[in-house]
Amino acid sequence: ILGGHVAEPHLRPHMASLQLDGEHVCGGFLIAEQWVLSAAHCTEETDGKLFQVLLGAHSLTEPEPHKRLYRVRAQIPHPGSNIHNNKDDLLLLQLEEKAELNEHVQVLRFQREDRDVAADTVCEVAGWGTVSHSGRRPDKLYQVERPVLSRDDCNHRTRHDHTITRNMMCTDSRKKDTCKGDSGGPLVCNGVAEAVVTAGSRVCGNYKKPGIYTRIAPYAAWIDGVMASVAG
Numbered sequence: 236i237l238g239g240h241v242a243e244p245h246l247r248p249h250m251a252s253l254q255l256d257g258e259h260v261c262g263g264f265l266i267a268e269q270w271v272l273s274a275a276h277c278t279e280e281t282d283g284k285l286f287q288v289l290l291g292a293h294s295l296t297e298p299e300p301h302k303r304l305y306r307v308r309a310q311i312p313h314p315g316s317n318i319h320n321n322k323d324d325l326l327l328l329q330l331e332e333k334a335e336l337n338e339h340v341q342v343l344r345f346q347r348e349d350r351d352v353a354a355d356t357v358c359e360v361a362g363w364g365t366v367s368h369s370g371r372r373p374d375k376l377y378q379v380e381r382p383v384l385s386r387d388d389c390n391h392r393t394r395h396d397h398t399i400t401r402n403m404m405c406t407d408s409r410k411k412d413t414c415k416g417d418s419g420g421p422l423v424c425n426g427v428a429e430a431v432v433t434a435g436s437r438v439c440g441n442y443k444k445p446g447i448y449t450r451i452a453p454y455a456a457w458i459d460g461v462m463a464s465v466a467g
C-alpha cells in the first residue's frame with residue numbers, strides 16, 4: 236500500500252496473508268469459515284506449491300492472540316484466468332479445516348448485486364504489500380482510502396485504454412495506491428467487499444494507471460458453486 240497508514244489493529248478480521256515458506260505473497264479475505272478469496276495471478280510464481288493462509292494477524296512476525304496459520308486443502312483459480320490479461324483474476328482457497336472465528340477472525344460479506352459502485356465513492360483497501368517505490372515490505376497491515384474512478388475515465392486511452400471490462404472497476408491511484416503484495420485483498424465500500432485487487436499494469440502510485448480490481452458480484456454464482464461442490 237503506497238501513501239497509506241498502519242491499519243487500526245484487528246479492525247479487518249477478514250484479512251488474510253497468503254504465504255509461501257513464511258513469506259507474505261498476496262492478500263485475501265475470509266468469505267466463509269473454510270474459504271478465502273484472492274487473485275489467481277498470485278499463483279504465478281509459486282510453481283504449484285500450495286499457500287499457507289495467515290488469519291487473525293496485524294503484524295506478520297509478532298506473536299498475537301488469535302493469529303493462526305492454516306494449511307490449504309485446495310486452490311481453485313477461476314477457469315477464465317490466465318497470465319496474459321487481468322480477466323477473471325480470482326482464486327478460491329479451501330482451508331484444511333474451518334477457521335476458528337473470534338473477534339480477530341471474521342468472515343466479510345461480498346456484494347452480490349451486479350451494479351457498479353458510483354464514481355467518487357470512497358472505498359478502502361488494506362494489505363501487507365510494499366509501502367515504498369523501493370519495495371519496502373511492512374510488518375504491519377496498512378490501509379488506504381481511495382475514490383472509485385468511473386469505468387469510462389479508467390478506460391481512457393491515456394489510462395487503461397479500453398481494457399477495463401464490466402467485471403472490473405478502478406480507483407484513483409494518485410500517490411495513494413495498491414502495490415506489489417496487495418493483490419488478492421478486498422476493496423471494501425460501505426462495509427461490503429465489492430472487488431479484489433489485481434496487479435494490472437503492476438504500476439503503483441501513478442495517476443495515469445489507476446488501480447484495477449476484479450468486481451465480485453459477477454462471480455457470485457461461480458463462488459457459490461465451487462464452495463458447494465468441493466466436499467467440506
Ligand SMILES: NCc1cccc(Nc2n[nH]c3ncnc(Nc4cccc(O)c4)c23)c1
Pocket residue numbers: 365367368369370408412413414415416417418432433434435436437438439440445446447
Ligand atoms: N497499483 C496496482 C497494483 C496492484 C497490485 C500489485 C501491483 N504491482 C505489482 N504486482 N506484482 C509486481 N511485481 C513487481 N513489481 C510490482 N510493482 C512495483 C514494484 C515496485 C515499485 C513500483 O513502482 C511498482 C508488482 C500494482
